[in-house]
Amino acid sequence: xxxxxxxxxxxxxxxxxxxxxxxxxxxxxxxxxxxxxxxxxxxxxxxxxxxxxxxxxxxxxxxxxxxxxxxxxxxxxxxxxxxxxxxxxxxxxxxxxxxxxxxxxxxxxxxxxxxxxxxxxxxxxxxxxxxxxxxxxxxxxxxxxxxxxxxxxxxxxxxxxxxxxxxxxxxxxxxxxxxxxxxxxxxxxxxxxxxxxxxxxxxxxxxxxxxxxxxxxxxxxxxxxxxxxxxxxxxxxxxxxxxxxxxxxxxxxxxxxxxxxxxxxxxxxxxxxxxxxxxxxxxxxxxxxxxxxxxxxxxxxxxxxxxxxxxxxxxxxxxxxxxxxxxxxxxxxxxxxxxxxxxxxxxxxxxxxxxxxxxxxxxxxxxxxxxxxxxxxxxxxxxxxxxxxxxxxxxxxxxxxxxxxxxxxxxxxxxxxxxxxxxxxxxxxxxxxxxxxxxxxxxxxxxxxxxxxxxxxxxxxxxxxxxxxxxxxxxxxxxxxxxxxxxxxxxxxxxxxxx
Amino acid sequence: xxxxxxxxxxxxxxxxxxxxxxxxxxxxxxxxxxxxxxxxxxxxxxxxxxxxxxxxxxxxxxxxxxxxxxxxxxxxxxxxxxxxxxxxxxxxxxxxxxxxxxxxxxxxxxxxxxxxxxxxxxxxxxxxxxxxxxxxxxxxxxxxxxxxxxxxxxxx
Numbered sequence: 001x002x003x004x005x006x007x008x009x010x011x012x013x014x015x016x017x018x019x020x021x022x023x024x025x026x027x028x029x030x031x032x033x034x035x036x037x038x039x040x041x042x043x044x045x046x047x048x049x050x051x052x053x054x055x056x057x058x059x060x061x062x063x064x065x066x067x068x069x070x071x072x073x074x075x076x077x078x079x080x081x082x083x084x085x086x087x088x089x090x091x092x093x094x095x096x097x098x099x100x101x102x103x104x105x106x107x108x109x110x111x112x113x114x115x116x117x118x119x120x121x122x123x124x125x126x127x128x129x130x131x132x133x134x135x136x137x138x139x140x141x142x143x144x145x146x147x148x149x150x151x152x153x154x155x156x157x158x159x160x161x162x163x164x165x166x167x168x169x170x171x172x173x174x175x176x177x178x179x180x181x182x183x184x185x186x187x188x189x190x191x192x193x194x195x196x197x198x199x200x201x202x203x204x205x206x207x208x209x210x211x212x213x214x215x216x217x218x219x220x221x222x223x224x225x226x227x228x229x230x231x232x233x234x235x236x237x238x239x240x241x242x243x244x245x246x247x248x249x250x251x252x253x254x255x256x257x258x259x260x261x262x263x264x265x266x267x268x269x270x271x272x273x274x275x276x277x278x279x280x281x282x283x284x285x286x287x288x289x290x291x292x293x294x295x296x297x298x299x300x301x302x303x304x305x306x307x308x309x310x311x312x313x314x315x316x317x318x319x320x321x322x323x324x325x326x327x328x329x330x331x332x333x334x335x336x337x338x339x340x341x342x343x344x345x346x347x348x349x350x351x352x353x354x355x356x357x358x359x360x361x362x363x364x365x366x367x368x369x370x371x372x373x374x375x376x377x378x379x380x381x382x383x384x385x386x387x388x389x390x391x392x393x394x395x396x397x398x399x400x401x402x403x404x405x406x407x408x409x410x411x412x413x414x415x416x417x418x419x420x421x422x423x424x425x426x427x428x429x430x431x432x433x434x435x436x437x438x439x440x441x442x443x444x445x446x447x448x449x450x451x452x453x454x455x456x457x458x459x460x461x462x463x464x465x466x467x468x469x470x471x472x473x474x475x476x477x478x479x480x481x482x483x484x485x486x487x488x489x490x491x492x493x494x495x496x497x498x499x
Numbered sequence: 500x501x502x503x504x505x506x507x508x509x510x511x512x513x514x515x516x517x518x519x520x521x522x523x524x525x526x527x528x529x530x531x532x533x534x535x536x537x538x539x540x541x542x543x544x545x546x547x548x549x550x551x552x553x554x555x556x557x558x559x560x561x562x563x564x565x566x567x568x569x570x571x572x573x574x575x576x577x578x579x580x581x582x583x584x585x586x587x588x589x590x591x592x593x594x595x596x597x598x599x600x601x602x603x604x605x606x607x608x609x610x611x612x613x614x615x616x617x618x619x620x621x622x623x624x625x626x627x628x629x630x631x632x633x634x635x636x637x638x639x640x641x642x643x644x645x646x647x648x649x650x651x652x653x654x655x
Contacts, residue, residue, distance in 0.1 A: 052641050166557040167505070170512055173550045177519055180546060184539035191526050191539060192519075222612070223578045396623055399608030402585055403601060407631075410592055411641050419589030427582060435505050435566045453542040465536030494560050 004131070008362025012370055017060050020053070021367055024064020025375050029386060031065075032072025034397065039069035039334045040440070041217050044209040045401070047341055048408040055345035056360045060367040062338050063321075067119060067371050070275060070317055071379060074111045074310055075386065079104060087275030087313040090283040094298065094305035101301055102241050108383045109243040110303060111310045114257060116376040118311030121261040122268070122318035123368040129269075130326055130365065140327070140351070142458035143469040147479035149452045152329050154483045155270065156441045158490060165490040168441045171432075175442035178203055179449025186457065198417040205340040207418055208446050210405040211425035212439045218401040219430040221394060243383060249303045252294075256286055256307045264312030268319020268332075275313040275320075275332075282312030318368055325349055325361060329448070333440025336447040343447075503565060509557040516554055520547025580611045596647035602628045 011017065024046070031042035042065045050058030073088035078095035091111060098107040140148070157168030181192045182202025193199040245253070260282040267278035286308035287298050298305045320332045328350035330336035342349055342360075353361050379386065405426075409418045429439060463469040471477040523543035532538040588604040605624040614620055635641040636654075648654035 048635075048641070052635075052638075166553055166560070169553040170509070170550070170557065173516070173546060173553055174512070176546050177543075177550065180543050187529065187532065187539050189526065189528060189539040191543060192522060219578055219581070222581060223573050223575070225574045225577070226572050393614070395609055395612040395614040396619075398581070398612060399605050400623075402581070402608065403605055403628075406585065406588060406592070406604075407597075407601070407635075410597065411635065411643065414593065414644055416589055416593055419592070420586065423582060423585055423589065430578075432508070434568050435508060437508070456542060457537045460537040460541070461535075463536075491556065491560070 004358055004362045005127070005366065007358050008364075008366035011056050011359045011363035012060065012366040016053075017057055017363070017367065018370065020057055020061040021064040021371050022374050022378070024061045024066075025068040025071075025371055025378055028065035028068020028070075029072035029075070029375070029379065030068075032069030033075045033386070034072075034392070038073065038213075039066050040209070040337055040443070041213045041401075042066075042069045043334060043337050043341075044206070044214045045404045045408070047206050047209070047337075047344075048404075048411050050341060051411070055342065055347045055357070056363045058345060059338065059342060059360060059364055062341060063364055063367055064371050064374075066317055066334055066338075067115075067314065067368075067375055070313055071112070071115050071375055072386075074115065074313075075108060075383075078107045078111060087279055087316070088309070089276065090279040090309035091306065091313075093283065093309075094300070094302045097299065098301035098306065103301070105241040105243040105383060106245065106249075107301075107306060109245055109380060110249065110253065110306050112376055112379045112383075113245065114253065114260075114307040114310035115314040116372050117253075117257045118261045118264055118314035119318060119372040119375070120369060121258065121311075122265040122315035123365065123372065125261075125265045125315075126318050126321060126368070127365055130322055130361075140475075141473070142455045142462070143473060143476040144479065145327075145329075146452060146455040146459055147470065147476045147483070148327065148329055149448050149455065151479050151483045151486075152323075153441065153445055153448065154486050156333070156444050157438075158486045164436055164438060166494070167437045171437055171439065171442040172445040175445025176449045176452070178208060178442075179446045180453070185450060185454065196417075198415060198421075203421065204409070204412060204418065205344065205447065206412055207409055207422050208425065209337055209340065209443060210408050211422045212429040212442060214401055214405045214408075215422065215426035216429035216433060216439070218398045218405075219426060220433055222398055223430065223434070225394070243380065252303045253307045256304045257311045259289070260286065260308040260311035261315040264315025265319040267312070268316030269322045275316040278316035278319075279309035279313040282308040314372075321364065321368075325353060325364065326351060328353075328451070330444060333443050336440070336444040340443075340447045503562060504568070505562055505566060506558060509554045513551060513554040513558060516547055516550025519550060520544065523547050577612060581608060584608055584611065593644065594646065596645035596649075597643045598628055598632060598645055599647045 012021075027046070028039065028042050031045070032039060043062050046062055046065050050061055053061065070087055074091045074095065077088040077092035078099050095107045095111060098104070153172045154169075157165055157172055179202070181199055183190050183200060190200055263282045263285060264275075264278040267281060268275070283305060286304050287295055290298075290304050294302065294304060317334075320330070320335045324330045324335040324339055328339070328348065330339045339349060347353070347357055347360060405422065406419055409422050412418070433439065459469045460467075463472070469476065470480050520543075523540050523546070526540040526543065528538045528540055584604060584607050588600055592600045602625045605628065606620055609620045609623070632643060632645075636643045645654050
C-alpha cells in the first residue's frame with residue numbers, strides 16, 4: 001500500500017495535476033453554487049476539456065469538480081436557502097437560519113471546515129478499504145456482477161424521491177434501452193438504428209449526459225423562470241459577518257464530525273445511495289444523539305445541525321468512489337458520469353484497476369486529500385467574493401451552459417445529427433423533469449447497459465441458457481434476494497399508501 | 500376532467516416499450532445464433548418486457564404523489580426560442596464554422612433572454628469564444644473545424 005501511496009503522490013503532485021485539482025475545485029464550487037446545477041452538470045461540462053489530458057489528470061480534474069460542486073452547493077443553501085445540489089438540502093435546515101441571524105460568514109466557515117474534515121477522514125477510510133475490497137471483488141464472477149448491477153440500478157431507483165420508485169425504474173429501463181442502440185458488441189449486428197448510419201456506433205455517453213443534465217437543466221431554469229415556488233429569499237451577499245468559529249462551537253464540531261463522516265462514507269459506498277441520503281441520515285442521527293437543550297436549536301441555526309450534513313455529504317462523495325474504483329460499478333449518478341469518462345479514455349475500472357493502472361487508482365485517492373486542502377484554502381478566505389457569484393444573471397448563464405453542451409458534442413463527433421439528437425433528448429428530459437422523473441437512474445443505467453448485457457451473455461452461455469446461475473452461487477442469490485426485496489417493498493408501499 | 504399527466508407519460512412509455520419490443524424481435528441475427536442461449540436480440544427483448552412491466556404498473560397503481568404543474572407560470576415561448584436558436588446553431592456550425600456561429604448563438608441567446616447591455620453581450624460572445632477556442636485548439640490541442648476562419652486565413 002505504501003508503494004501505491006507513493007505512486008499516487010508522484011502522479012497527483014505534479015504541477016499539472018495540482019493545477020487541475022485547483023481548477024476543478026474552483027469551477028466545481030462556482031457551478032455547484034448556482035441553484036439547479038449540480039456536480040453532474042459540472043462534470044459533464046468538463047468532459048470536453050478532459051479529452052486533452054491523460055486519464056489520471058482527467059479524472060483528477062473531475063474529482064476536483066465533484067468536491068467543489070458539493071461544497072459550492074452548501075454556499076447557496078446557506079445564503080439563499082436554495083440548495084445547488086440535493087446533497088446540501090439538509091445544510092439549509094440550520095445554515096440558512098444562521099445566515100438570517102447575521103452569521104452567514106460563520107455558517108460558511110463551519111460548512112467549509114466540516115466539509116474538509118469529512119472529506120479528509122473519508123479519504124483515509126477509502127485508502128484502507130479500496131485495496132481490500134478490490135482483492136475481495138476479484139472473486140466476483142459474471143453472475144455476481146450481473147446481479148450487483150441489477151441491485152445498483154434498483155437501489156438508485158429506491159433512493160430517488162419519495163414515492164417515485166416506479167418512475168425511477170422506468171428511467172432505468174429507458175437508460176438501458178438507449179444503451180442498446182447501435183452495434184451489438186459481440187456479433188456486430190446493428191440494433192435500433194433504423195438504417196441511420198449515425199446510430200451505428202450507438203449513442204454517445206457524453207451526448208446523453210449533456211442532454212439530460214447540462215442542457216435540460218438550462219432549459220428547466222428558463223422554463224421555470226417565473227415559477228413563484230422557485231424564487232429564493234436572499235440574505236445580504238455583501239455583509240456576511242465574521243468567519244471565526246469560537247471554542248464552544250469547535251467543541252461541538254469535534255464530536256459531530258467523526259460520527260457523521262462514518263455515516264456519510266458508509267452510505268456513499270452503498271450502490272445508489274449518496275450524498276443526499278447521507279446528509280439527511282447524519283442530520284437525523286445528530287439530532288438524536290445531542291442533548292435536549294441542543295436538540296431545541298435544530299432548525300434554528302444549530303452548529304451540530306449544520307456540521308453533520310456537511311461532513312456526511314463530503315464523506316459520501318469519497319465513499320461513492322469505492323464501488324466505482326473497485327468493482328467498476330458506479331454508486332451514484334455522478335460517479336456513473338466519471339465511469340463513462342474513464343471508459344472513454346480506454347480505462348476499465350474494476351478489481352484489476354489498481355494492478356493494471358495503479359497511477360490512476362492511487363492518484364485519484366491522493367488527489368482527494370489535495371482537493372480537500374485546496375477547497376479549504378480556496379473557500380475560507382474567498383467566501384465573501386465567491387458568494388457574489390450567486391448574483392450572476394441567468395441571461396448569461398443559460399446560453400453559456402448551452403454553448404458548453406453543444407461544444408462538447410461538436411468536438412467529439414463533428415456531426416450535425418448528434419447535435420440534433422442531443423437537443424431532442426434534452427427537450428424530452430426537460431419535460432420528464434417537470435413531472436419528477438429522475439435523471440440519475442437513466443445515466444447510471446446507460447453507463448451500465450453494455451456491461452450488464454456482457455455479464456448476462458457470459459452467465460447465460462456458461463449455464464447453457466439456464467437462469468439457474470441466479471441462485472447457483474450464494475453471493476449471487478443474496479444480491480438478487482436483496483433486489484427483489486427492494487422492488488416488492490416499494491410496490492407494497494405504493495398499495496399501502498392508497499389504502 | 501382532470502387528466503393526470505404522469506399517467507399519460509406512463510402510457511406513452513408503455514406504447515414506446517411495446518414498439519421497442521416489436522423492433523427487438525425484428526433484429527436479424529445470424530442463422531447459427533438463432534437458437535443460441537444468448538444473441539443480439541435477447542437483452543433488448545428483456546428490456547422491452549421490463550419497460551412494459553414498470554410502465555404498466557405505473558398505469559395501474561395509484562399515484563399518491565400527483566405532480567401538478569402550473570403551465571401558466573412556465574416560460575414556453577422563451578424556451579422554445581432558445582431551442583430554435585440551438586437547432587439553427589447545430590445546423591450551421593459545421594458549414595460556417597465554430598467561431599462565428601458560436602458567437603452569434605451566444606449573442607442571440609442573450610438578446611432573446613432579455614439582455615440589453617450590448618457591450619457585455621459582445622464581450623461574452625465574440626472575444627469569449629475566441630479565448631475559449633484558443634484554450635481548446637491552441638493549448639489543449641483539440642481540433643476545431645472552422646471553414647470561416649480558414650477562409651480568411653486566421654486558422655491553418
